[in-house]
Amino acid sequence: MTNFADDTKRQIQKLFYIGDAALEDQQKLEQLANVKASLETRYSTGKVCREDGECLSLEPDLVRIMATSRDYGELLWAWQGWRDAVGPSAKEDYKLYVELKNEAAVANVSDQPDCGAYWRSWYETDDLQDQVERLYNELSPLYVQLHAFVRRKLFNEYGPDKIDLRGPIPAHLLGNMWAQSWGNLLDLAIPYPDVPSIDVTPSLVSQGYDALRMFKTSEEFFTSLGLIEMPEEFWEKSMIEKPDDGREVVCHASAWDFYNGIDFRIKQCTDITGFYFEVIHHEMGHIEYYLQYKDLPVVYRRGANPGFHEAVGDVLALSVTTPKHLHAVGLLDELVDDSKTDLNYLMAKAMDKIAFLPFGYLMDQWRWSVFAGDTLPEDYNTKWWELRTKYQGVKPPVPRTANDFDPAAKYHIPSGVPYIRYFISSILQYQFHEALCRESGHEGPLHKCDIYRSTAAGTKLGDMLKLGSSKPWPDALEAITGSRDMSAKPLIQFFQPLIDWLEEQNRMNGDVIGWDENAATMAPMT
Ligand SMILES: CC(=O)N[C@@H](CC(=O)O)C(=O)NC[C@H](CC1(C(=O)N[C@@H](Cc2ccc(O)cc2)C(=O)O)CCCC1)C(=O)O
Numbered sequence: 367m368t369n370f371a372d373d374t375k376r377q378i379q380k381l382f383y384i385g386d387a388a389l390e391d392q393q394k395l396e397q398l399a400n401v402k403a404s405l406e407t408r409y410s411t412g413k414v415c416r417e418d419g420e421c422l423s424l425e426p427d428l429v430r431i432m433a434t435s436r437d438y439g440e441l442l443w444a445w446q447g448w449r450d451a452v453g454p455s456a457k458e459d460y461k462l463y464v465e466l467k468n469e470a471a472v473a474n475v476s477d478q479p480d481c482g483a484y485w486r487s488w489y490e491t492d493d494l495q496d497q498v499e500r501l502y503n504e505l506s507p508l509y510v511q512l513h514a515f516v517r518r519k520l521f522n523e524y525g526p527d528k529i530d531l532r533g534p535i536p537a538h539l540l541g542n543m544w545a546q547s548w549g550n551l552l553d554l555a556i557p558y559p560d561v562p563s564i565d566v567t568p569s570l571v572s573q574g575y576d577a578l579r580m581f582k583t584s585e586e587f588f589t590s591l592g593l594i595e596m597p598e599e600f601w602e603k604s605m606i607e608k609p610d611d612g613r614e615v616v617c618h619a620s621a622w623d624f625y626n627g628i629d630f631r632i633k634q635c636t637d638i639t640g641f642y643f644e645v646i647h648h649e650m651g652h653i654e655y656y657l658q659y660k661d662l663p664v665v666y667r668r669g670a671n672p673g674f675h676e677a678v679g680d681v682l683a684l685s686v687t688t689p690k691h692l693h694a695v696g697l698l699d700e701l702v703d704d705s706k707t708d709l710n711y712l713m714a715k716a717m718d719k720i721a722f723l724p725f726g727y728l729m730d731q732w733r734w735s736v737f738a739g740d741t742l743p744e745d746y747n748t749k750w751w752e753l754r755t756k757y758q759g760v761k762p763p764v765p766r767t768a769n770d771f772d773p774a775a776k777y778h779i780p781s782g783v784p785y786i787r788y789f790i791s792s793i794l795q796y797q798f799h800e801a802l803c804r805e806s807g808h809e810g811p812l813h814k815c816d817i818y819r820s821t822a823a824g825t826k827l828g829d830m831l832k833l834g835s836s837k838p839w840p841d842a843l844e845a846i847t848g849s850r851d852m853s854a855k856p857l858i859q860f861f862q863p864l865i866d867w868l869e870e871q872n873r874m875n876g877d878v879i880g881w882d883e884n885a886a887t888m889a890p891m892t
């Protein structure tokens with residue numbers, strides 16, 4: 367237990383971080399508030415209109431097209447339309463936002479040189495960029511195997527004049543507006559299509575699940591571990607479905623801590639799909655963290671670091687989405703326990719979790735370089751596509767002009783929500799999963815573990831959550847895993863059977879692994 371003086375010093379240091387409020391100049395504070403509001407409003411009201419005058423929103427309309435269409439032209443229309451609608455007009459706002467956020471960072475007592483440095487300071491280490499780069503380098507061999515395999519499948523689907531088997535993939539073909547998760551292409555990539563699929567959506571619909579029952583099912587997993595149940599106010603005050611009274615709401619899911627020990631809420635527009643079943647676990651993970659640390663001094667009511675907060679719900683979802691668990695709760699009618707089912711399951715997880723890694727990594731690489739002044743406004747878009755091609759192996763399907771501002775097409779950029787936390791969560795959630803599976807007495811491969819009803823695992827997780835940010839995050843990590851360092855090993859171990867299979871498939875197809883980076887710049891960047 368840290369001594370009283372250290373703890374007081376830690377509390378006071380955290381008290382002094384006052385963020386944007388450090389901007390003494392009242393006029394600048396108002397300017398920042400206005401430019402943030404303008405950026406968020408543009409994104410949340412953005413629409414793309416057809417010739418016949420019908421206008422589509424991002425959610426659910428454009429997201430649904432990106433998820434379900436296999437028409438190259440239609441996907442391009444949605445992809446380009448969204449960027450035209452929310453990109454160019456955001457650029458001036460974003461320039462001002464960067465200047466003011468940097469001034470606020472410098473004004474803070476810790477006089478960080480820029481906003482990116484202030485955001486990194488939450489991880490209490492001076493080598494965060496080195497740590498995440500090391501982790502990315504360990505994981506990119508997995509990503510390039512999946513990328514080559516999916517590129518081959520898209521080649522089969524769209525043909526040689528659309529897909530270059532040695533180059534980056536056109537960014538609008540991955541089943542997602544940002545190519546950040548490829549789960550909607552699972553039917554193209556599934557190793558054994560004849561084996562029953564593990565997509566829970568049909569079962570949720572056929573069994574008449576509504577949003578509330580999905581939430582209650584998720585809560586039951588948390589309480590089966592001995593974790594804290596959702597309070598009465600949570601059920602009264604949360605918004606779990608898009609209102610049908612025409613009220614305009616921000617549908618991007620979110621969890622809220624009102625810092626009063628009794629009011630905790632989720633706001634989301636739930637669809638009855640497997641994707642939203644996982645989102646519910648993700649958001650409820652935030653609420654569980656709030657509940658576990660609600661009696662700490664308010665300055666400690668945060669994640670050990672922001673990546674911890676993002677990992678809680680996802681760790682539980684790793685158990686929930688196993689074929690074994692889905693069968694146990696009646697969401698998978700037959701459980702065929704063989705290597706084909708295993709590979710199908712691992713491919714489904716990889717199309718979400720491995721596909722995400724480069725995107726989770728590059729978002730703040732771009733933003734940190736912008737805040738640091740290494741990327742000037744005239745280079746915003748060029749730098750964005752350099753990173754997108756270098757890390758994700760995707761390219762713009764149509765030439766980008768200096769007028770474009772594609773980063774503004776991703777929620778977290780106009781709303782100023784940091785993103786490296788999701789890359790860090792992608793690593794931590796497998797370290798936690800491995801440790802909790804061991805605690806639950808699981809034996810056998812990591813990807814077959816389900817910690818359901820293990821109060822031993824739940825106690826270990828809960829005890830870590832209770833720490834909030836009262837201790838440096840290596841202490842919290844050690845409390846669960848016994849190690850003080852982030853490690854990519856558990857993630858690699860989880861997916862090993864699939865990596866071996868992908869390497870074999872890519873070899874048999876004679877495919878090039880990786881992409882010729884300058885292939886992307888051949889699209890004139892006028
Ligand atoms: C008051 C406040 O801001 N509260 C915070 C929580 C807190 O800080 O206490 C909060 O609610 N943030 C919203 C954000 C929403 C989501 C998101 O933005 N996800 C990322 C990355 C990702 C992608 C796939 C995935 O499986 C997991 C993550 C994306 O969609 O790109 C949307 C769907 C899932 C999570 C969230 O919950 O993290």
Ligand SMILES: [Zn+2]
Binds near residue numbers: 648652675
């Ligand atoms: Zn989250």
